[in-house]
Amino acid sequence: MKKLRRKVYMVAGYNSISMGSGRKEFNPKKTMPGLEDYIKEAGQGTLKKIGGAKNVDECVIGNFMAARYNKQAHLGAFFPYIDEGLTGKPAISVEGACASGALGLITGIKSVLAETADVVLVIGVEVQNTVKAIYGADILAGAGWFQVRKNGHAYFFPGEFSDRAGAYFQKYGREKTRKAFARWYRNAVENARLCPTAQEYHNTCDDLETLAMTEPNGKGFVDHLNLYDCSKVSDGASAIAIVSEEGLKRIGIPKSEAVEVMGWGHVEDDITRQPADPTELATSRQAVSNALESSGITSDQIGTAEIHDCFSIAAVEAVEAMGFAKKGQGAEFILAGNTARNGMIPINTTGGLIGWGHPTGATGVHQAVTLLEQLTGKAGDSQITLSSARPYGLSVNMGGNDKTIVAIVYRKGDA
Amino acid sequence: MNYEESLQNVSVLGAAGKMGSGIVLLTAAEMADLSLKPENKGKTFVLHAIDVSDEALSGLMRYLKTQVVKVAEKKAVMLRKVYADRKDLIENSDIIDQYVFDVLHVVKPTKLLEAARDSKVIFEAIKEDPDLKISVYKKINDNNPRKPWFFTNTSSIPITWLDEKANLEGRIVGYHFYNPPAVQKLVELIKSQHTLKEVEDFGLMYAKNLKKVIVPAHDVAGFIGNGHFMRDILYAGNEVEKIKGEYTFAEAVYLLNKISQDYLIRPMGIFQLVDYVGIDVCSLIMSVMKPYMKTENIHSPMLDLLLSMDVRGGQYADGSQKDGILKYEKGKPVAVFDPGTKQYIPIAGFQEKTDKKLGAMPVVRPWKTVVNNAAKEELLTTYFKELKSLTGFGAGLTKAYALRSRDIGKKLVIDGVAFSEQDVNTVLLTGFFHAYGPINNYLN
Numbered sequence: 001m002k003k004l005r006r007k008v009y010m011v012a013g014y015n016s017i018s019m020g021s022g023r024k025e026f027n028p029k030k031t032m033p034g035l036e037d038y039i040k041e042a043g044q045g046t047l048k049k050i051g052g053a054k055n056v057d058e059c060v061i062g063n064f065m066a067a068r069y070n071k072q073a074h075l076g077a078f079f080p081y082i083d084e085g086l087t088g089k090p091a092i093s094v095e096g097a098c099a100s101g102a103l104g105l106i107t108g109i110k111s112v113l114a115e116t117a118d119v120v121l122v123i124g125v126e127v128q129n130t131v132k133a134i135y136g137a138d139i140l141a142g143a144g145w146f147q148v149r150k151n152g153h154a155y156f157f158p159g160e161f162s163d164r165a166g167a168y169f170q171k172y173g174r175e176k177t178r179k180a181f182a183r184w185y186r187n188a189v190e191n192a193r194l195c196p197t198a199q200e201y202h203n204t205c206d207d208l209e210t211l212a213m214t215e216p217n218g219k220g221f222v223d224h225l226n227l228y229d230c231s232k233v234s235d236g237a238s239a240i241a242i243v244s245e246e247g248l249k250r251i252g253i254p255k256s257e258a259v260e261v262m263g264w265g266h267v268e269d270d271i272t273r274q275p276a277d278p279t280e281l282a283t284s285r286q287a288v289s290n291a292l293e294s295s296g297i298t299s300d301q302i303g304t305a306e307i308h309d310c311f312s313i314a315a316v317e318a319v320e321a322m323g324f325a326k327k328g329q330g331a332e333f334i335l336a337g338n339t340a341r342n343g344m345i346p347i348n349t350t351g352g353l354i355g356w357g358h359p360t361g362a363t364g365v366h367q368a369v370t371l372l373e374q375l376t377g378k379a380g381d382s383q384i385t386l387s388s389a390r391p392y393g394l395s396v397n398m399g400g401n402d403k404t405i406v407a408i409v410y411r412k413g414d415a
Numbered sequence: 416m417n418y419e420e421s422l423q424n425v426s427v428l429g430a431a432g433k434m435g436s437g438i439v440l441l442t443a444a445e446m447a448d449l450s451l452k453p454e455n456k457g458k459t460f461v462l463h464a465i466d467v468s469d470e471a472l473s474g475l476m477r478y479l480k481t482q483v484v485k486v487a488e489k490k491a492v493m494l495r496k497v498y499a500d501r502k503d504l505i506e507n508s509d510i511i512d513q514y515v516f517d518v519l520h521v522v523k524p525t526k527l528l529e530a531a532r533d534s535k536v537i538f539e540a541i542k543e544d545p546d547l548k549i550s551v552y553k554k555i556n557d558n559n560p561r562k563p564w565f566f567t568n569t570s571s572i573p574i575t576w577l578d579e580k581a582n583l584e585g586r587i588v589g590y591h592f593y594n595p596p597a598v599q600k601l602v603e604l605i606k607s608q609h610t611l612k613e614v615e616d617f618g619l620m621y622a623k624n625l626k627k628v629i630v631p632a633h634d635v636a637g638f639i640g641n642g643h644f645m646r647d648i649l650y651a652g653n654e655v656e657k658i659k660g661e662y663t664f665a666e667a668v669y670l671l672n673k674i675s676q677d678y679l680i681r682p683m684g685i686f687q688l689v690d691y692v693g694i695d696v697c698s699l700i701m702s703v704m705k706p707y708m709k710t711e712n713i714h715s716p717m718l719d720l721l722l723s724m725d726v727r728g729g730q731y732a733d734g735s736q737k738d739g740i741l742k743y744e745k746g747k748p749v750a751v752f753d754p755g756t757k758q759y760i761p762i763a764g765f766q767e768k769t770d771k772k773l774g775a776m777p778v779v780r781p782w783k784t785v786v787n788n789a790a791k792e793e794l795l796t797t798y799f800k801e802l803k804s805l806t807g808f809g810a811g812l813t814k815a816y817a818l819r820s821r822d823i824g825k826k827l828v829i830d831g832v833a834f835s836e837q838d839v840n841t842v843l844l845t846g847f848f849h850a851y852g853p854i855n856n857y858l859n
Contacts, residue, residue, distance in 0.1 A: 134488045138506040150505045154491040220492060 001263065001294040008112050009248055009258040009413055010105075012241045013369030014045030018199040018357025019235040020129055028129055032235065035070045035127045036078060042123050042237035042362075043082035050119065050241050050251040053085025057117035057247075061093050062104030062124040063361035068139045069130050079121070086121075097143035097399030098310065100124065101238070101364025102406035106266055108242035118247035124365030125237035133233055140360070143400040145272045155222060158230055160401045161311040162222035167278040168313060169224065172328045180331035181312035182212035185228045185354060187340050188309070192351030194382035199234055199357035228354075229312040236359035238366040248413075255413035259372050262297070262392065262409040265290025269403045279328075281314070284396060285321040287405035291394065292323075295409035299323040302345060302409075303390030304374055306367035308398035309352045315339075318396065319347070346384045349374060364397035364406060371395055375412045391415055416535065416613075418620050419449050421564070423460050426531035428551060429541035430464035430524070431471035433730065434568050437596030438538050439464050439475065439522060440482050441625055447518040451497050462521050463530040472524040482597060483518045487511040531555045531563070536617070538590070540568040543699050545580075548572065552581035564614045566590035570603075571637045571703040578607035585609035588618050591638060593846040594692070601846035602627045603638050628845050635832040636707035639842040641700050642832050643853065644688075645713055646823045648697060651675065651685040652717040654812070665751035665760040666769045668740060670812070672748065673770075677779045678802070678813040679820075680795070682786075682848045687748060690728030690739030694718050726752050774807020786850045795850070799857035817858055824853040 016038055019026055026032070033041075039061070047053055059079040067073045076091035096103040101124030108120035128136055134154065141149050141156035153159025169177055186208040192198035205211055212228040221227065243251065248258060265287035276282065292299060299322060307322070309315035316330035324345055325333035333339070339347040350356045350370050353363060371393035373379040375386070393410040425442055429435040439462065446460040466472050487494060491507050494514050498504045504513055523530070528551065531537055537555060541547060552565060565587040567577060574589040581587075589605030602622050606615060622629045632638040637645060655667040662670065672684030689697050698718045705713045721727075721740060728739025736743045742750035742759040750759035780798055785791055799817075802810055824839040833839045840852020851857070 132488060134491050134507050134511070138508055141506075146505075150502065154495050154507050218492075220489075 001265075001290065004261075004263070005113055006115075007245055008109050008261040009243050009245070009255070010240050010261065010368055010372055010410070011243060011248070011251070011253050011258040011413075012046045012049035013372045014042050014049070014239045015197045015366055015369050016041050016045075016236045016238070017197045018359060020199050020233050020357060022199050022203060022232065024202050026129075032129060033127075035066055035072055035125065036081060038125050038127060038235065038237035039075070039078045039123060040082050042125065042239035043079070043121065046121060046123075046239040046241055047083055050253070053083040055251050056086060056089060056119050056121045056241075058108070058111050058120045059086060059089060059091035060104045060107045060111075060120060060122045061091065062095070062100035062102070062122070062364060063093060064095060064097055064100045064126055065139050065142060065360070066125070066127070068142070069126070069128055069136075075125070095361075096404040098308070098358070098360045099364055099397045099399030099404040099406050100361040101366065102368075102395070102397035102408065103364070103404070105240070105242065105364060105368055105408065106264065106406055109261055109264070112242055112244050112247070115244075118244045118250060120242040121239065122242055122365060123237060123239045124359075124362035126359035126361040127235040128233045128359065129235050136233055143403075147272070153222060157401070158222045158225055158311065161313050162216075162224040164275070164278040164317065165224035165229075165311075165313040168316065171279050172331065176335065177313075177316065177331045178213065179209075180316055180334040181229050182209040183334055184309065184312045184315050184339075185209070185212035188348060188351050188355030191341055191349055191382060192355030195350035195356060195380070198351045198355055199232055200351055200355045225311060225313065231310045231353035231358035234357035234359040236357060236362050236366070238362045238369050240365055240368050240372065257376055257378075258413035259375050259393070259410040260413050260415070262411050263291055263294030264406065264408040265292075265294065266407075267405045271400060271403050275402060279317065281317045281321040281398075281402045283402045283405045284308075284318060284398060284407070285323075287407040288322045288394070288396060291407035291409050295392070297392055297409065301390055302392050302394045303386040304346045304349060304371065304384060305394040305396070306349075306370050307347055307352065307396045308363070309348060309354050310358060310398070312354065314398070315347075315352075322394070322396065341382075341384055345390075349379065349384050350382050364395070367395040367397060368408065368410070371410050375410060418617065419455065421535045421617055422446050422449060422621075423458060424534045425461070425536045425538070426463040426465055426534040426555075428465050428528075428531070428537065428539045429568075431466035431468070431475040432540055433594060434592055434596060435464075435466065435538075435540035436475050436478050437594075438540055438568065438592060440479055440486075440597050442538065443479070443518050443521045444483065444486055445621070445624055446521045447514070448497075450521070451517065460521050461523060463534060464522050464524045465526070465528060465530055466524075467526060469526065472526070476519070476522070476524060479519060479522060480515065483515045484511065486518075487514040528554055529558070532559045533561065534559065534563055535561050536566065537563050538566045538568065540592075543569060543571060543696070543703060545572050545577070545703065548577060549580045552577070552583060552587075556581060556583060562586060564588075564617060566618060568592055570641045571700045573636050573707065574605050574607040574634050575609070578609055585611040586614055588614050589632075589634070589638065590618055591640065593640065599846060599848075600626070600628045601640075601842060602629050603632050603640055603842065603846070604629050605632050605634050605638055607634060628841065630838045630841050630845075631834055632838070633831050633834070635830065637700070637704040637713075637832070639827055639833045639839055640846050641704070642827050643820070643823050643839070643843060644847070645697070645701055645704060647685060647820060648689055648718075649713070649715055650816070650819050650823075652715050654816070655717065662769065663753070663760070663765070664755065665753050666765050668751045669762055669765070670769060670773070670809075671816075672741070674773075674809065674813045674816060676782070678776060678809070679817060680780055680782050680785050680798070680850045682782050684748075686740045689718075690736060690741055690743075691730070693727060693729035694721055694739055695727050695729070698722055720754050721752065724754060724757060773809025773812075775805050776807070776809050776813075777801040777805065782850055786848065791850065795857060803858055814858055817853075820853040821855065
């Protein structure tokens with residue numbers, strides 16, 4: 001990737017609550033906030049921090065399947081609903097399955113680089129609790145190739161990643177891998193308990209690893225994963241502003257409260273093909289490699305990462321794809337405590353997809369907001385301490401079964 | 416005749432009732448599952464859902480639609496395999512819709528008893544009226560050339576008596592589902608003196624396929640479930656009478672209901688359970704049992720009094736609770752009926768004062784936190800140890816209640832109703848959702 005023609009920053013992040021089972025407020029029998037409510041909440045949250053709609057040049061919204069979950073398309077036209085001041089400004093909606101949020105970020109970054117905008121408001125949103133999980137599985141299966149849906153599992157994506165887990169068990173051993181899954185779950189929930197917007201914030205289970213060692217039941221679910229290996233069904237939205245140096249001046253936010261985008265990798269793989277090797281995330285590996293190269297850094301300079309742990313097996317394979325662990329050693333890497341909040345490379349410090357939640361179209365933006373907060377020291381109870389040798393943050397957002405990957409490298413704005 | 420052939424033509428009598436509708440649901444799903452097996456392609460499976468009113472049958476079909484959708488959603492993983500050769504069914508929603516159609520397609524609602532003339536299997540869940548049952552059995556038996564098998568859901572009438580009165584020659588077995596049949600795992604199986612082995616075998620196979628727990632009981636009126644439940648009601652009623660001097664009727668009912676739920680760790684208190692089943696139904700069951708009990712009087716003046724004032728309990732068609740001995744708001748008791756004033760007395764008005772009189776009590780362990788707890792045994796042992804050490808009024812009342820429940824259970828074995836103490840406990844655990852069996856050593 002070419003060198004960035006000017007500096008790009010992200011500021012003013014906002015996360016709604018990740019709503020769904022586990023949150024005390026969640027009651028599917030009652031009317032819950034809808035798609036437009038989440039868009040408005042997140043949009044206004046960021047606008048409030050950047051001096052209002054008048055400072056915004058362009059808008060981008062990332063969403064996966066509102067057209068099915070909410071029977072609603074044409075999401076760009078919701079920006080004026082957030083604030084009348086956005087009426088008449090350009091807005092665009094982008095989709096790339098569960099990577100829709102990060103595609104929104106990339107789209108915003110490109111607007112700033114193209115110098116058509118100095119301030120871009122980016123929102124990611126998904127409201128999934130409009131249908132039961134068994135029907136949601138149909139909708140989410142749209143992230144795969146529809147021609148193979150018939151032969152897929154009832155829970156299509158858990159089925160796909162269960163197959164990955166089965167292959168990984170066979171190649172590298174089941175017991176230690178399942179233990180790593182359980183440790184991952186424990187880390188995720190313990191981190192989520194430190195973040196008031198997390199879906200698992202209210203989780204009180206005192207023995208998370210034992211719970212997560214529950215044997216998978218292929219008759220009712222999938223063969224190699226249990227429910228604790230999976231991110232939950234979530235409603236939520238996140239927003240952030242992507243700005244140039246001029247934009248920062250316009251909105252009156254110092255660089256110390258922003259993160260700078262150092263580089264990124266955005267890679268697509270053929271949706272019609274099954275992974276060549278289900279024990280690795282080859283596309284993720286390439287995207288992370290591209291992101292590091294474009295940023296001019298190496299993986300040992302990453303101080304914290306937000307990764308796409310839609311399933312625990314995805315986390316194990318991701319730490320290998322990111323170069324933190326060698327192939328086949330992801331489980332040991334996690335079990336050794338390296339990914340815990342006090343470990344070598346704290347990952348998913350507010351819980352990630354399994355702990356914080358996975359409102360699919362919002363996840364990429366949520367990852368950026370979390371890294372913004374961590375790198376600028378605004379992460380509240382979930383704040384980690386970064387060493388000066390590892391000043392960078394990395395987000396990896398995945399669409400489908402390792403098909404659309406966006407990896408972004410960040411650094412504190414005034415570093 | 417094999418199992419599948421027997422299930423090709425079934426009738427359910429009293430199909431729109433609380434028990435009947437559950438039996439229709441379970442049976443229709445089982446029949447649809449059989450019809451979807453490759454080896455049964457082309458065979459017809461028919462369930463005649465027979466009841467007395469069009470309105471009730473219409474309600475049955477609405478209930479079935481809702482419930483079958485839930486069943487299909489739950490077994491979607493398996494259904495994808497069942498419909499693997501249907502290229503037009505791709506998404507879960509396509510498959511669930513098809514399964515709902517296939518199950519409902521089996522069910523033929525009708526008011527005509529004649530529809531049962533071709534059925535091999537007859538499930539009967541009509542009113543607990545011995546003469547009515549005999550009359551219906553005879554009508555079907557006299558007109559059905561297939562020598563049908565009768566599975567009666569009676570919870571109290573001796574099966575041998577029904578068998579002999581209707582001249583069924585052993586083609587009957589007591590097959591007592593618990594309410595609601597779609598949820599409760601328990602089925603009490605009661606043979607008459609003449610029950611044919613093929614009838615029993617079918618009943619066992621059907622229960623196995625439906626993942627039900629069969630508990631055999633001897634043919635003694637009330638069997639195990641109601642044998643315990645009715646005596647439990649009588650005991651609670653007697654206790655109300657005993658303490659009525661010191662407490663008002665409403666307070667006494669509240670207390671007995673409270674201790675039987677909160678302090679005996681049951682899913683609901685004894686009087687709430689009476690309301691759930693229906694005061695009229697409980698009274699009817701007692702009247703059926705009474706003539707067969709030589710040494711005890713199975714009869715509740717309290718229930719008679721309430722019924723005389725048209726206080727009946729039971730449930731609405733949507734499953735919500737009607738007011739009975741207790742008045743309910745959002746499913747929770749909020750007042751107690753007072754026969755003296757014919758008014759409901761709000762519990763909030765006397766609750767604090769009455770609770771205080773109980774004296775020292777153990778910390779309440781809500782039933783739902785205990786029943787499926789992996790450390791249940793330890794929890795119960797600790798709980799009852801504490802209860803045992805307490806000597807106040809409430810603790811005494813609770814301990815006496817638990818011991819009486821144990822005695823009732825033991826007597827069911829001594830009287831030859833249950834085959835074993837384990838069977839008694841299984842019935843209370845699976846049919847009444849108790850957290851522990853009544854025959855235990857917690858208070859020894």
